[in-house]
Amino acid sequence: MAAGAGALAAAPGEVAQGVQELAEVVSARPVGAYTHLVLRAPEAARRARPGQFVACGTGDSGMLLRRSLSLHAADPEAGTLEVVVAAAGPGTRLLAAKRPGDTVSTTAPLGRPFPLPAPGTPAVVIGGGYGAAPLPWLAGQLVATGSRVVGIVGAASADRLLGTSAVDEATALDGVADAVVITTDDGSLGAPGRVTDALPEVLHELAELGEPVVYACGPMPMLRAVHTTTREALGDGASTWLAVEESMACGVGVCMTCVLPVAAVDDDGVTRTRMLRACTAGPVFDGDALRWDAIGAAEHLRGGALVPDDAVGAPKATGGH
Amino acid sequence: MSTAIMDLPNTSVDLSTSIGSLHLPAPTMTASGCAAAGAELAPYLDLSELGAVVTKSVMRQARSGRATPRMAETPSGMLNSIGLQGPGVESFAAHDLPVLEAAGARVVASIAGGDPEEFGELAARLARESAVGALEVNISCPNVANRGLVFACDPGASRAVLEAVSEAVRASGRPDLPVLAKLSPDVTDLVAVARACTDGGATGLTAINTTLGMVVDPVTLRPQLAGVTGGTSGPAIRPIAVRCVWQLTAAKRAGVLPDVPVVGAGGVASGADALQLIAVGACAVQVGTATFADPSAPVRVARELGAELARRGATRLADVVGIAHEPGRGLR
Ligand SMILES: Cc1cc2nc3c(=O)[nH]c(=O)nc-3n(C[C@H](O)[C@H](O)[C@H](O)COP(=O)(O)OP(=O)(O)OC[C@H]3O[C@@H](n4cnc5c(N)ncnc54)[C@H](O)[C@@H]3O)c2cc1C
Numbered sequence: 048m049a050a051g052a053g054a055l056a057a058a059p060g061e062v063a064q065g066v067q068e069l070a071e072v073v074s075a076r077p078v079g080a081y082t083h084l085v086l087r088a089p090e091a092a093r094r095a096r097p098g099q100f101v102a103c104g105t106g107d108s109g110m111l112l113r114r115s116l117s118l119h120a121a122d123p124e125a126g127t128l129e130v131v132v133a134a135a136g137p138g139t140r141l142l143a144a145k146r147p148g149d150t151v152s153t154t155a156p157l158g159r160p161f162p163l164p165a166p167g168t169p170a171v172v173i174g175g176g177y178g179a180a181p182l183p184w185l186a187g188q189l190v191a192t193g194s195r196v197v198g199i200v201g202a203a204s205a206d207r208l209l210g211t212s213a214v215d216e217a218t219a220l221d222g223v224a225d226a227v228v229i230t231t232d233d234g235s236l237g238a239p240g241r242v243t244d245a246l247p248e249v250l251h252e253l254a255e256l257g258e259p260v261v262y263a264c265g266p267m268p269m270l271r272a273v274h275t276t277t278r279e280a281l282g283d284g285a286s287t288w289l290a291v292e293e294s295m296a297c298g299v300g301v302c303m304t305c306v307l308p309v310a311a312v313d314d315d316g317v318t319r320t321r322m323l324r325a326c327t328a329g330p331v332f333d334g335d336a337l338r339w340d341a342i343g344a345a346e347h348l349r350g351g352a353l354v355p356d357d358a359v360g361a362p363k364a365t366g367g368h
Numbered sequence: 369m370s371t372a373i374m375d376l377p378n379t380s381v382d383l384s385t386s387i388g389s390l391h392l393p394a395p396t397m398t399a400s401g402c403a404a405a406g407a408e409l410a411p412y413l414d415l416s417e418l419g420a421v422v423t424k425s426v427m428r429q430a431r432s433g434r435a436t437p438r439m440a441e442t443p444s445g446m447l448n449s450i451g452l453q454g455p456g457v458e459s460f461a462a463h464d465l466p467v468l469e470a471a472g473a474r475v476v477a478s479i480a481g482g483d484p485e486e487f488g489e490l491a492a493r494l495a496r497e498s499a500v501g502a503l504e505v506n507i508s509c510p511n512v513a514n515r516g517l518v519f520a521c522d523p524g525a526s527r528a529v530l531e532a533v534s535e536a537v538r539a540s541g542r543p544d545l546p547v548l549a550k551l552s553p554d555v556t557d558l559v560a561v562a563r564a565c566t567d568g569g570a571t572g573l574t575a576i577n578t579t580l581g582m583v584v585d586p587v588t589l590r591p592q593l594a595g596v597t598g599g600t601s602g603p604a605i606r607p608i609a610v611r612c613v614w615q616l617t618a619a620k621r622a623g624v625l626p627d628v629p630v631v632g633a634g635g636v637a638s639g640a641d642a643l644q645l646i647a648v649g650a651c652a653v654q655v656g657t658a659t660f661a662d663p664s665a666p667v668r669v670a671r672e673l674g675a676e677l678a679r680r681g682a683t684r685l686a687d688v689v690g691i692a693h694e695p696g697r698g699l700r
Pocket residue numbers: 100112113114115116117118130131132133134135136137138139140177180291292293294295330441
């Protein structure tokens with residue numbers, strides 16, 4: 048599906064093998080509105096790559112399901128994973144309140160990582176709010192293979208930003224990426240507006256070096272806008288790799304709750320849409336493969352995705368659904 | 369592998385059990401729809417160490433399932449509304465079964481259909497697969513001919529489905545293939561439905577499937593699930609499962625139901641939970657929702673169960689099956 052997918056150095060078909068570890072919290076510190084945690088999970092740290100996530104248990108809280116968090120970094124030598132937690136509800140509040148010496152039950156690394164392009168491919172990495180978490184790690188790998196990398200991080204207001212030294216040095220893209228653009232909806236830091244307001248100019252600049260690849264992580268409306276804006280700016284000319292955040296009961300591919308409608312070319316050359324698991328086929332998807340016409344289409348469902356009528360096995364107008 | 373598993377000593381308790389002709393070295397299985405095709409759990413447990421893998425209910429054709437959101441977490445439980453997403457029986461037989469067979473897993477294939485004919489066809493097709501050790505008939509799915517009312521809520525419809533399945537199994541050349549009817553707790557008279565299933569030819573029962581629930585989104589004040597209602601699972605429904613297995617076993621003991629094996633399911637997350645279902649009469653248990661938080665749970669629960677029994681001085685699982693019905697028979 049992806050324009051330029053053939054140029055990928057890392058096989059996007061590779062599936063992560065997760066491992067369960069009881070991780071000790073090595074450090075916990077506030078980063079802007081969020082909490083940065085370092086977790087000792089040596090085996091996961093050895094296997095993890097940017098774009099993958101960790102499913103964290105909430106102990107004996109009574110909450111049944113794990114909470115998924117993007118990996119901010121993994122250090123195989125230190126045997127640690129790093130995450131940035133936004134306290135959104137009871138589960139993430141509990142995780143954000145962890146202190147050194149506490150433990151967190153982890154399953155990681157899960158999902159498919161961001162595919163890396165051919166060495167030297169110019170790249171833009173885009174994060175909305177805590178969605179910037181995986182970007183410095185990804186940017187570091189891209190820069191190491193000779194890419195020029197521009198970061199764009201945005202949020203509703205300055206206090207929700209991540210990935211800029213204006214908030215925190217250690218988790219920032221500054222010093223990793225070649226340039227960093229900041230946007231806030233209310234103009235409290237950086238350029239007033241959305242990340243996608245800054246995107247066309249960055250794309251045109253990078254396109255002079257070669258066909259850029261776009262990476263983004265953040266809420267679904269932002270991912271949609273990144274995809275649309277990229278297509279408007281460069282036509283079919285750049286691939287977009289978008290890390291989605293779907294509600295997940297298991298994170299390991301056994302429950303089928305986290306699906307999205309995704310189009311792919313089958314062996315017979317025909318493109319078909321299937322409801323794919325975001326936890327195993329994603330969380331990183333090719334922006335061209337996502338069926339935007341069906342994603343977020345039912346407003347009252349707050350996010351959700353419909354089953355396109357042409358999807359494999361879609362319900363018929365009459366029948367047993 | 370999870371630390372929880374490693375820490376438990378191997379006990380000398382005989383945990384083996386059987387469902388008709390299917391012998392199980394361990395009494396825990398995955399629950400249908402909570403382990404996908406089974407292979408997804410291989411990084412977290414040894415599939416051959418499980419009693420059996422119960423696969424996601426498969427239908428004749430590929431199914432997309434429902435729109436999302438498909439899940440809502442509730443106190444000690446969750447709702448799901450998946451809509452039987454799956455690849456269809458031919459893909460299941462071609463791609464999923466060989467993986468399970470190669471892993472040394474015993475397979476209970478769960479089937480679902482819109483009418484008795486579809487169930488019969490699926491049974492005939494899967495009985496041809498030597499990797500399938502038993503069938504589980506998911507009658508908690510909508511009956512096309514009856515405005516989508518689930519078969520399991522209607523003894524006549526349940527019996528018709530089991531007749532079609534057992535007919536197909538008899539004709540398959542594997543007449544001993546165990547057929548488990550999976551019961552819904554959402555009925556007025558559970559024993560009547562169970563009896564209809566055994567009259568139809570079921571040689572075992574699984575209890576329970578999820579119980580229908582609903583959550584309203586606090587912000588939009590609309591149903592939170594795209595499918596409006598969903599099946600409730602997890603520890604929240606464990607007392608209902610224990611009650612159902614108790615009722616089925618009591619009916620067997622009273623001669624109202626034939627003496628068929630009962631597999632317990634519902635809210636099992638530990639060996640102690642499993643022991644409750646076994647004490648009221650289950651000869652094996654399925655671990656469903658607990659797998660979402662701990663993908664090693666189906667194996668862990670069996671090890672914990674062994675430790676629970678050893679602690680009580682029991683040497684055989686079989687000695688405690690149904691013990692709750694016999695006040696005079698006791699363990700320490
Ligand atoms: C792949 C992935 C990566 C993520 N990365 C991060 C990250 O790096 N940092 C971070 O702070 N958060 C991240 N999230 C979101 C985080 O998982 C949710 O905020 C969290 O699950 C909410 O749980 P809660 O108990 O705090 O809130 P509640 O709203 O009370 O949660 C209720 C239920 O809904 C589910 N849920 C609610 N919101 C979300 C959501 N946005 N995404 C998925 N499930 C949700 C929960 O798991 C839970 O089962 C990520 C989610 C996914 C799927």
